[in-house]
Amino acid sequence: xxxxxxYVAAAYTISAxxxxxxxxxxLLDHRARRRELAELEASGARRRSDRSGSSG
Numbered sequence: 796x797x798x799x800x801x802y803v804a805a806a807y808t809i810s811a812x813x814x815x816x817x818x819x820x821x822l823l824d825h826r827a828r829r830r831e832l833a834e835l836e837a838s839g840a841r842r843r844s845d846r847s848g849s850s851g
Contacts, residue, residue, distance in 0.1 A: 796804070
């Protein structure tokens, strides 16, 4: 492999690893937020948009 081909392969590898890391981070964060929401709803907390009878 030439030096240029090694550079390109390394750039693609590093980019793919960075993107994969971001995807994993987002998925883990999503699971954590859903867990927090479930805990809040189980404790009786409700969303402001769920209030009935209030306008505006």
